Amino acid sequence: MATALTFDPVTLPPAAEALRSEVRQFVAETLGNEHRRNSDFGASHDPEFSRALGQRGWIGMTWPTKYGGGGRSFFERYVMTEELLAAGAPVGAHWIADRQSGPLLLRYGTEAQREFFLPKIIAGECFFSIGMSEPDSGSDLASVRTTATPVEGGWLVNGTKLWSSGAHRNHYMITLVRTPTESESRHAGLSQLIVDLRNSSGLTVRPITNLAGDAEFNEVVFEDCFVPADRLVGEPGNGWEQVTSELGYERSGPERFLSAFRVFVELLREVGPKPTDHQAAVLGRMAAHMMTLRNMSISVAGMLESNRNPVVEAALVKELGNNFEREVPEIARLVAPGGGSALFRQTLEDTILHAPSFTIRGGTREILRGMIARGLGLR
Numbered sequence: 001m002a003t004a005l006t007f008d009p010v011t012l013p014p015a016a017e018a019l020r021s022e023v024r025q026f027v028a029e030t031l032g033n034e035h036r037r038n039s040d041f042g043a044s045h046d047p048e049f050s051r052a053l054g055q056r057g058w059i060g061m062t063w064p065t066k067y068g069g070g071g072r073s074f075f076e077r078y079v080m081t082e083e084l085l086a087a088g089a090p091v092g093a094h095w096i097a098d099r100q101s102g103p104l105l106l107r108y109g110t111e112a113q114r115e116f117f118l119p120k121i122i123a124g125e126c127f128f129s130i131g132m133s134e135p136d137s138g139s140d141l142a143s144v145r146t147t148a149t150p151v152e153g154g155w156l157v158n159g160t161k162l163w164s165s166g167a168h169r170n171h172y173m174i175t176l177v178r179t180p181t182e183s184e185s186r187h188a189g190l191s192q193l194i195v196d197l198r199n200s201s202g203l204t205v206r207p208i209t210n211l212a213g214d215a216e217f218n219e220v221v222f223e224d225c226f227v228p229a230d231r232l233v234g235e236p237g238n239g240w241e242q243v244t245s246e247l248g249y250e251r252s253g254p255e256r257f258l259s260a261f262r263v264f265v266e267l268l269r270e271v272g273p274k275p276t277d278h279q280a281a282v283l284g285r286m287a288a289h290m291m292t293l294r295n296m297s298i299s300v301a302g303m304l305e306s307n308r309n310p311v312v313e314a315a316l317v318k319e320l321g322n323n324f325e326r327e328v329p330e331i332a333r334l335v336a337p338g339g340g341s342a343l344f345r346q347t348l349e350d351t352i353l354h355a356p357s358f359t360i361r362g363g364t365r366e367i368l369r370g371m372i373a374r375g376l377g378l379r
Helices: 014-031 047-055 074-086 095-108 111-122 239-251 261-271 277-305 311-335 342-357 365-375
Strands: 128-131 147-151 154-162 172-178 190-196 203-208 217-228
Touching: 014 047, 014 074, 074 277, 095 111, 095 128, 095 172, 095 239, 147 172, 154 172, 154 190, 172 239, 190 217, 190 239, 239 311, 261 277, 261 311, 261 342, 277 311, 311 342, 311 365
Parallel strands: 128 172
Antiparallel strands: 147 154, 154 217, 172 190, 203 217
16 A cells, blocks of 8 residues: 655754754763764764763653653754764764664563663663674565574574674674464564573674774674573564564664765865855755755654654655765765865765665665655555
């Protein structure tokens, strides 16, 4: 059934805008005014900075106060998030737990799971990875082959997960597995388990070095890895509904169009107050694209605030946002005067090295376009 895309205009409320200067002051005091690094949310892992955010109440901002959360709006979280990204703050350690693992547990987890994990996440002391992608599967989650076989007291997991960011440093991974089912549907029999990355036998984590020379990605191999029964998230076989709901949080935030933001900022500095006509036209187009994507993303935040599940809208934000992120460094290197300063080149070159991952993580463009087409009734 076709779904009409909805991007209602949303204006950030005064309470959210009031938070902006507070976050900027915190970043300046914590990282220094001269702190300049790229805005890629996955490029830096700093547990100390995450703990400092936790002390300010800026992790789990929208979560219930009974677990230690802030009970604040998605709009306030949005402002905090875009300010941290724009400043290039080192948010990688707590990012996944705050963005999607915690919300998943709030919606589908047991009360015991919420009481155990959420306060630790909020304090910036418990970090999560995503266990979705597998070898030879790309972003087709319905092709998951990692199995979880019921045994006394829990599950035995066998299989391999790939591209699990931070798994070599994080504490837990919410892993999508295939559990026994009588249905032949590819979407049936999928479940999610919370895997302890540090204290599980039969588990091997192998870092993968990327093009930039970093080892953020990992291959996680399960060989009769035992997972206790109380680490099942939701009901067995409900994994497809859960994981698609989770992706709504993953695909719609400002991180999907701000990863190359520092390149844009440094390009503005390079061009200065008197751009050529060509430079002015290029910068104008880039700014217009960024503001349009921001408005779309804020609209999705409004849907989340209203407890809606904007799966197709989130996919569109990610698809268009990732394309923009890829284009920014390619355009910037052509219009920078004289090749640019050392700082501009450093920012540009680092972004170019990481840019191939922008359109892969969180779902490849082919998968996203298929989702959007189905949502619009085109296939």
